[in-house]
Structures are given as structure tokens and as C-alpha cells.
Amino acid sequence: MGLKLINGLFYFEHTFDDIDNQALIDEIKYTKENPDRTDLDDSRPHPLDLNEEGMDMQHTFYEDVPLTNKSLVLLGDKVQGVCDSIFNMKQSVMCEEVWGHVIPPGEQTMVHNHGSNTPVGGSKNELGLSWVYYPHMPVKSGNLIFIASANQQRVMWEIESTPSTLYLFSRDILHFTPRNASEETRISVSGNCVLGSELMNVIRKDIGFKNNFWYFQGREGENIVDRDKDNGQKEK
Numbered sequence: 001m002g003l004k005l006i007n008g009l010f011y012f013e014h015t016f017d018d019i020d021n022q023a024l025i026d027e028i029k030y031t032k033e034n035p036d037r038t039d040l041d042d043s044r045p046h047p048l049d050l051n052e053e054g055m056d057m058q059h060t061f062y063e064d065v066p067l068t069n070k071s072l073v074l075l076g077d078k079v080q081g082v083c084d085s086i087f088n089m090k091q092s093v094m095c096e097e098v099w100g101h102v103i104p105p106g107e108q109t110m111v112h113n114h115g116s117n118t119p120v121g122g123s124k125n126e127l128g129l130s131w132v133y134y135p136h137m138p139v140k141s142g143n144l145i146f147i148a149s150a151n152q153q154r155v156m157w158e159i160e161s162t163p164s165t166l167y168l169f170s171r172d173i174l175h176f177t178p179r180n181a182s183e184e185t186r187i188s189v190s191g192n193c194v195l196g197s198e199l200m201n202v203i204r205k206d207i208g209f210k211n212n213f214w215y216f217q218g219r220e221g222e223n224i225v226d227r228d229k230d231n232g233q234k235e236k
């Protein structure tokens, strides 16, 4: 007797106490004002880059800036450490893209996910996770809201986003932040990770959906009892 999960979606949150948040905020604000600085990581398009059609190359629909190599390594290592604890293995994920958001008062982040238009998104062979980190969270500056569905039921799930907190979630889940109703420009950092080769191998063989990854991704496919095996047991 008891409730048993068929399918569901979860996110994970973790609060850090050893990140220099003000330095991160200052760096991203400076990059926004000085997009031609030369010490930026290249996992994201340069803020001034245009594609072959002369269009903006950003793929999250709003103002974002690359981080410096130093900040990318710092946050990448932090996120990897959290994921390693979730999946109980070293190098469970690799952070391949990291970028900063600059949301001035009165602005908001459109509904989007991190799974499309990226080199790894949408591919069943290269699963991953996405995340956002809030170095600060001015009051009424726009909580993170997920839009999720299971069994054709849709839910909008608002998180009371807090400073120094990392939120890990599916690359495919839609999310947005409402208008920044504070008088302060809100800064956040987002990223995408791909699963490391060891975790990927575990996931590929995980026909019973035992791994924690499925809490993020949602189950897909079949978990079918081996009827032949059961029949054999009953006949004994």
C-alpha cells in the first residue's frame, strides 16, 4: 500500500556561503557597460557578435553577457560539486555555457528553456541540466517561475528566489521571471551542463529510472515488468 510515483518533475536548490557575490555583480555590470573587454570566456557569443544574417546571436531572448574565465571556472566548479553530491560521483556534469543576466527595473525575462538552439540541447544522446544562481535578490525583483506539465496538467510554480542560491533544473523546462518591480538592477548567472561520460553511461542503462537524474528530466519510455520472468517464477 502507498503512493508510488509514475512521473514527476523536481528542481534542486543549494545555498552557498563562500561566493563573493558583490564581485560577481560588479563584474557583470561592468561587462554590460564595457562589452569590448577582452578577458571574457568564449562559451557564449560575444555581446557585440552577430550571426551570418546580421542577427543577435544570444539564444535566451534578453540581455546577457559572458563571464570572465575566472568566474566561469569558479561557478562551474561549484555547480559540478553540487551535482556530484546529487549523483554520487565525481565529474558527473561539465558546465559548458555560463552567462550573466542584467535585468533593470521594469524589465523581465521572457518564457524560455535552455534546451533548444544550443549545441547539446534536444539531443537524447547528450543529456544535461540547466541552472541559475542569484548573487542577490532585491525584494520584488522577479522570482523564478517554472511552467511544467505532467499527465496533461499544467502548473506555474513560483519559487521565492533567495540570494546566494543555486537552482538546478531540466534543460527543457519552461521558465521566466516577472517584471523587476524593485528600484535595483537585478543580476543573475545562468548556465548549461552536459552529463559526464560516466553518468551518461549509467543513465543509458537505467531502464528502471532509478537514478536521481529522472527527478529533473521526468521519466520517458517504458518501465515494463519482465512477464516471462514472472511466469517462470510462478510455475516453480
Ligand SMILES: [Fe+2]
Pocket: 060, 112, 113, 114, 132, 175, 190
Ligand atoms: Fe533560463
